[in-house]
Amino acid sequence: MMESAMRRIVAGMLWLACGCALAQAPGGVVFEDGNGNGLRDDGEAGIAGVAVSNGRDVVRTDAGGRYVLPMAPGQTIFVVKPAGWRAPAGADGLPAFWRQQPLAQASGLRYGGIPAGELQPQVDFALQKADAADTDLDVLVFADPQPKSRTDIGYYRRDIVEPLVGHVRAALGLSLGDIVDDDLSLYPEVNAVTTSLRVPWLHVAGNHDQDTDARDDADALQTYRRNFGPDTFAWEEARATFVMLDDVIHRPGQKPAYIGGFRDDQFAFLEAWLPSVPKDRLLVVGMHMPLFEQGGRDTFRDVDRERLFGLLREFPHVLVLSAHNHTQQHWFHDASTGWHGAEPLHEYNVGANCGAFWSGVKDDAGIPDSTMADGTPNGYATLQVRAGGGYALAWHPARLRDGDLAFTGAMALHAPKVLRAGAYPAWAVYANVFMGRDDTRVEYRIDGGEWKPMRQTPQPDPRLQVENVRDDLADALRGYDRSPEAEPSAHLWRGALPTDIGVGEHVVEVRAFDAWQGEQRASTRYRLLEAQP
Structure with missing residues (x-):
């Protein structure tokens, strides 16, 4: 065995020296x-x-x-x-x-x-060669376009991609899985839409990108790899290094049929490659399944998460990008989830291109509203990578309503239209700050008065609850699929509306201090009316 191994090593060295194509040393x-x-x-x-x-x-x-x-x-x-x-x-x-x-x-x-054939040695x-300009790196971040039909591909094209054509600053694009919704025959058509942006585009696989008839996890991404290449790989830019990881383990015959995790060959790749990665730039780790557990369920294999964290621990600048949930939030890993780095590890769980699976009432252009269950509008994210490992994130709703000051690119407000003057102030304005984190400062004021803090509240967004009620009360279907049932939002704030400030209309202004985009504002109005018992 030792002599055989030595012969293979010597053969490889000879191939490198003379460029001969030896059968023992493909390359x-x-x-x-x-x-x-x-x-x-x-x-x-x-x-x-x-x-x-x-x-x-x-x-x-x-x-x-x-x-x-x-x-x-x-x-x-x-x-x-x-x-x-x-x-x-x-x-x-x-x-x-x-x-x-x-x-x-x-x-x-x-x-x-993957088709059969002869091995290519x-x-x-x-x-x-690329432009070597020392500038910030702009990246488009897509997640879960997830069309189930050609009709949905049309929504993806018109709602997400076409508005960006001719206006793209990005030098790179990422898609974080669920490129389709189980129908893998749609891959070429979805890809044709995405590549119309003419931006180099990288993909990872999601749970809806699997060959569900595969007998084991090893074969579950054959069709995906035929179309998009490796399921785990790396890509280097001057400002950042990217590693894209398949983190969906296919479990045929089990419930659920998949769980978050990694394979041994993926860890072997990371262990071989990560030592060469510079630590003075941002390391972006892209995947589909979030690393944090969801809904009190065991959705990710703890041992795999901790093993990945061990490999990343010595890197001072790491950003994790995940998808899958069709909601949006920021998660900061610490010892409670197995992270033992010098600073908490930031995971941005990106909202979906398709929002709530292309559901809800259609607008004048025939595109479904598709607000997500946490009240986030469907859309896409951007990542700007700066020198020294710094970065900035932003969420971009697919559609804004002209002149609607209560629904901006940064937040959406909900408040009652009318309250009784002098009533107990039990009613409130709600601000869904799409990129809000636990440390985000959100304030409001009435009629240009003093700014007061709003309170973060983990409850469903009333704006979406209104849609739920409208769907319930409708005598006919309002869309192909109704809006999702509103669920508690990680980025909702509440401020009580005063009722003792005089009869008439009052202006409510809200400002949120985004960690990367600075101060963002929105406004709405409510009226106070006299009433008799």
């Missing part, structure tokens, strides 16, 4: 694609020091851009795109930083899985 070349044709032409030099992986092992290219890497049927081979370079777009518009090895035999999965990758 390839990472090269600078000067003319952008995706092929290595005469004079196009190899690129040294680029990480290449099969999803478990990580190797680096030599001075000539060559690498040796174990390859097996069904593996996805990829480069970790280095800062200062870009991966050219493939025919599907996505960055061509990966190649899929075929299976030895067809999987028989409903949506096709030589896998080359083209990279092109």
